[in-house]
Amino acid sequence: MKKIFIPTLLTLVLPLLFSCSSILSGYRLNENDAAAAVRQLLQLGASESSLAGSFSKDAIMTTIFPEPVKKVLTTLNTLGLTSEVDRFTTTLSMAAEKTAAASVPVFTRSINNMKFNDAMRIIKSGGTSATDYLRTSAGDSLRRSITPIMQAALDEYKLNAQWEQLIKPVKGIAGNRLNLDMANLMAGLVSEAMFRKMAEKEIEVRNNASARTTTLLQKVFSRNWS
Structure with missing residues (x-):
């Protein structure tokens, strides 16, 4: 019975395997699948973006303070303001x-x-071309959309009051070089951090088969189309 069963099973299964292989080998990339795969790729990168620890003190200081003002703050730190600056940047990192x-x-x-x-x-371009396309085509609008979310976080953590207290000693020195629109500045920092994470995921999907979690991603990114 066993001798009869095994050949019969192989007779049924092997044509299916060869059929699936034939379908995959005969697949031709088209514009609709390419567009859908790019969307899936970017959605995967956005949904899996874990940015805990991404907003360091140095990153925040570089974003909200121009270089001349940073130098002034460094001087002020020696006068005993280090704890105030550290507390502010730590809380701002949480808000980000x-x-x-x-x-x-x-x-x-x-x-x-x-x-x-x-x-x-x-x-076909490879690398981070999908992420780069999103940054170029929608980067500005995304930053504007994130700004009110950032403002809500600033309000929740009462960072505007801390900000005013922190910049009081340098206002006279900084003049109009100090951009006081912290919500917009930080929204830019957040959006760029999101793009970096998406770029990392794009590279992973392009280079690692286990990262291709859908049939479409497997079809489109399993071979070199260039």
Whole structure:
């Protein structure tokens, strides 16, 4: 009975295996699949963006203070303001992380609404070309959309009052070089951090088969189309 069963099973299974292999080997990339795969790739990167610890003191200081003002603050630190600066940047980092988490739906909506001039080119170009396309086509609008989320986090952590206290000693020195729109500045920092994480995920999907979690990603990114 066993001798009869095994050949019969192979007779049924082998044609299916060869059929699946034939379908995959005969697949031809098209513009619709390319556009859908790029959207899936970017959505995956946005949804998995864990930015805990991404907003260091140095990153925050570089974002909100121009170089001349940073030098003044360094001098003020020697006068006993180190703890105030550290407390402010630590709290601002927490607000940035919260803003990044709340911004995932904003990125997802933008990705869903993306229009492509040449999705095939994005697939074939490799690297971080999908992320770069999103940054170029929607970076400014995404930053503007994130700004009110950032402002809400600033209000929640009462950072505006801390900000005013912190910059009081340097206002006279900084003059109009100090940009007081902290919500907009920090929204830019958050959006760039999101893009970096998405770029990392894009490289992973392009280079690592286990990162291709859908049939479409497997079909489109399992071979070199260039």
